[in-house]
Amino acid sequence: MCGVIGVAGLKNAAGLAYLSLYALQHRGQESAGMVAIDSAGTARGHRGMGLVPEVFTQRVLSELPGDIAIGHTRYSTAGSSALLNAQPSLVHYHAGPLALSHNGNLTNAEELRDDLVRRGSIFQSSADSEVLVHLIARSDRQSPEEQILDALERVEGAYTLILAVGRTMYGIVDPRGFRPLVLAELNGGWMLASETCALDIVGARVVREFGPGEWIKIEDGMVVDLPPLPKKEPQRCVFELIYFSRPDSIVFGTSVDLARRELGRQLAREHPVPNADCVFSVPDSANAMALGFAEESGVKLEHGLIRNHYVGRTFINPGQASRTEKVRIKFNPVREVIQDQSIVVIDDSLVRGTTSKALVRMIREAGAREVHMRLASPPITGPCYYGIDTPTHEELIAASLSVEEIRRELAVDTLGYLSLGGMLTAAGKEEGRFCHACFSGKYPTEIPQASAGKPNHRNDVLMVEADLIHSNQ
Ligand code: AMP
Numbered sequence: 001m002c003g004v005i006g007v008a009g010l011k012n013a014a015g016l017a018y019l020s021l022y023a024l025q026h027r028g029q030e031s032a033g034m035v036a037i038d039s040a041g042t043a044r045g046h047r048g049m050g051l052v053p054e055v056f057t058q059r060v061l062s063e064l065p066g067d068i069a070i071g072h073t074r075y076s077t078a079g080s081s082a083l084l085n086a087q088p089s090l091v092h093y094h095a096g097p098l099a100l101s102h103n104g105n106l107t108n109a110e111e112l113r114d115d116l117v118r119r120g121s122i123f124q125s126s127a128d129s130e131v132l133v134h135l136i137a138r139s140d141r142q143s144p145e146e147q148i149l150d151a152l153e154r155v156e157g158a159y160t161l162i163l164a165v166g167r168t169m170y171g172i173v174d175p176r177g178f179r180p181l182v183l184a185e186l187n188g189g190w191m192l193a194s195e196t197c198a199l200d201i202v203g204a205r206v207v208r209e210f211g212p213g214e215w216i217k218i219e220d221g222m223v224v225d226l227p228p229l230p231k232k233e234p235q236r237c238v239f240e241l242i243y244f245s246r247p248d249s250i251v252f253g254t255s256v257d258l259a260r261r262e263l264g265r266q267l268a269r270e271h272p273v274p275n276a277d278c279v280f281s282v283p284d285s286a287n288a289m290a291l292g293f294a295e296e297s298g299v300k301l302e303h304g305l306i307r308n309h310y311v312g313r314t315f316i317n318p319g320q321a322s323r324t325e326k327v328r329i330k331f332n333p334v335r336e337v338i339q340d341q342s343i344v345v346i347d348d349s350l351v352r353g354t355t356s357k358a359l360v361r362m363i364r365e366a367g368a369r370e371v372h373m374r375l376a377s378p379p380i381t382g383p384c385y386y387g388i389d390t391p392t393h394e395e396l397i398a399a400s401l402s403v404e405e406i407r408r409e410l411a412v413d414t415l416g417y418l419s420l421g422g423m424l425t426a427a428g429k430e431e432g433r434f435c436h437a438c439f440s441g442k443y444p445t446e447i448p449q450a451s452a453g454k455p456n457h458r459n460d461v462l463m464v465e466a467d468l469i470h471s472n473q
Contacts, residue, residue, distance in 0.1 A: 001244060001387055002087070003027030003073040003194045004101040004181070006162040008169045008218040010189035013037075013069035014061050020191070020198035021052045021071045026246055027103070027194060028073035031086035032056065035099035038066035041166050043097035047086035067189070068169060070162045072101040075389060076127075085127040088162075093137055095144045096166030102129035103179045103194060104158030104387040107445050112154065131155070144168070145217070145226070152229060156445050158237075158386035160210075162192050169218040175228075176235035176444060177212025178386045178435060180251045183223065190218050195249035209253060212236075235435035235444045239388050241427050242377050243285050243348045254428055257288050262426040263376040263418065264292025264346065271416025272297055273372045278337065279344040280304035282359060289376040290346040299344060304337045305359070327358040339367035349377045350417075351390060353397035353409060360410050373412040378420045378439040379403065385447055390438055 003024025007013040014036040021032055032055040033047030044064050048055035052073060072087035088099045106112075109128035112135065117123065121134045135151035136144075144165045152159075158178035163170040171192045173181050184191045184204035191204045199206060210216075213229035236252045237244075247257040267289065273279075280302045281290035294301035311330045345363065350356055356373065363371055379398030384390045393399045397406055407415035418426075420439055427434060437443040 001027050001075055001389060002101075002103040003198070004103050004160060004162045004192070005069075005071040005194070005198055006101075006164075006169050006171060006190075006192035006218075007067075007069045008190045008192075009067055009221045010186060010191075011067060013067050014064035016186075016191070016202050017069040017071040018052065018056050018061060019201050020193055021056075021073055023198040023201040023246075024073050024194055025052055027244070028075040030075045030081045031083065032071070032073050033086045033088050033101075034064060034069055034071040035088045035090050035097075035164065036064035036066040037068040037097070037099075037164055037167055041096055042066075043090060043099060043164070045088065045090040045099065047083065047088075049081075049083055049086065068164060068167060070099050070101050070164050070169070080126060082126075084125045087127070087129060088164075089125075089130060089133050091133055091137070093144075093165065097164070098133065098136070099164040100129060100133055101162045102127075102132065103160045104174065105385055106131060106155045106159060107157035107385050107447060108155060109157075132159070132161070148172075149229075160194065167219070170215060171210065171218070172215040172229075173210040173212060175213035175230060175232035176435070177210070177252075178235055178237050180236075180240060180245070181210040182250075183207045183210065183216065188221070190223060195245055195251060197246045197249045200248070206250070209250070233444070234433045235386075236428075236433055237384075237386060237388065238423065238427050238434040238436050239349075239377075239384070239438065242423075244388065247288055252428065252433075259427050260286075260288035260348070260376070261292035261295070263348075263423065264289035264294075265296040266292075266422045266426040267346070267374050267376050267416070267418045268293040268296035268299075270419060270422050271374055271414075273299065273342075273344045273374075273414070275342060276344045276370075276372060277341040278302040278304070279346060280337070282331070282345060282347040282355070283307040286346045286348045286376065289348060293344065293346055293374065302334075302337045302343075304334055304343060304345070304363070305331050306334060307331055327355050328362075331359060331362065333362050333366040335366045338363055340369050342370035342372070343368050344372045344374055345412075346374050346376060348375070349380060350375050350397060350406070351380055352395050353406065357410050360412055364411070370413045371411075372414045373407075373410060373416070375415075375417045377423055378417050379406075380438050382438050382441050382443075384438045385443065385445070386435065386437075388438070 005020040035045040088101045106128040139147035139150040160179040161172040184199040186204035241259045245251045279299045
């Protein structure tokens, strides 16, 4: 998953983009990057592995002058975790420097890439996003806009894009609208961001959220709506509301916090625990869900697990070994709350089961009498091909085990998953507008064989030093 940001027509664009990227850190912790464009059209970029404040020192920011900037925070879902795959991409293009930030996964990237390579394209990275850059550059059409459209007509899957071509910025959301994007206004200039929390941090006023297939350009201080991309059935990613987005954001027209509380309430209705002493969340993503569960059921809300906030999200750091170890580093139980109690633990989702298994063990060791696990989403039975880092079938616990088998595996007294219908109703009024393929197996696009496995790590060229790119028109 990734976070994208765009700033247009604002002094110190890089400084604003930096703050916004800071607020989008939860969407990607592997690398961060930014390209700033000055009044002469010179683009300067910086990308690095690590967290936003690690990548952007004061010195680096001072070397990124301009009133236009686009930025990116990344964790890999296509292409490996390597500096060469960090974004924004920045290339020389016939109409000036072209910079691109992408959130989502292109499902036909492998096919397109093979074809491009056969025809002589030389790729810098293994990320699917670079395919778009090549398609734009090689398009037979004339203007940048026509070339971008030509490229978009050839890609499938999930893409929320912020592009800068010379001093023109584009904001684009694929026709199914898998990933969010918001337009905002600040002091006469414009901003684009994955989530509203990235706009709040700089005091920008939200103008509107992009609908599926919407694209705009920002040029000479004006926002111009471009003809929407060919219509497809909306497929907003329900996992954005369940897990991924920050609760203080408005995503797909819904307050993430309120949606999560409602998921918790629905969970309490579907799977009550009548004699429980207390309920608590696996912090932080399930906090609002536990609140909803407590409100609906009347069971006392507690803090039973304390999270060390200086450890990153367990999944975001790729590699199974570090993930298992990190669970212990990340959470600690509050014995005084847990001892001799019948407790309900709420989590937003169960993926591999590794976090939950370790947590249940900890909770039992802290003296719990009964442990009832409740999940505010249905069993995850298939991978996501649209930008969420869910693992392969083999690693997904619910892909091969029944609920009862999972209960035994986790060693809980009872286990309850929210139903698909319950989740969709709680997540939003208009049922059917969500992509829920990872729960239901109903994939809205074709999944080409090449990308049906895991992210492609072939052709990787590794670069370990932070790079600084300067590109003149
Ligand atoms: P596990 O118990 O190992 O299945 O891990 C479940 C935990 O991972 C839950 O607490 C979720 O909040 C979190 N989680 C779910 N999906 C993801 C994801 N795609 N990336 C990072 N963390 C996730």
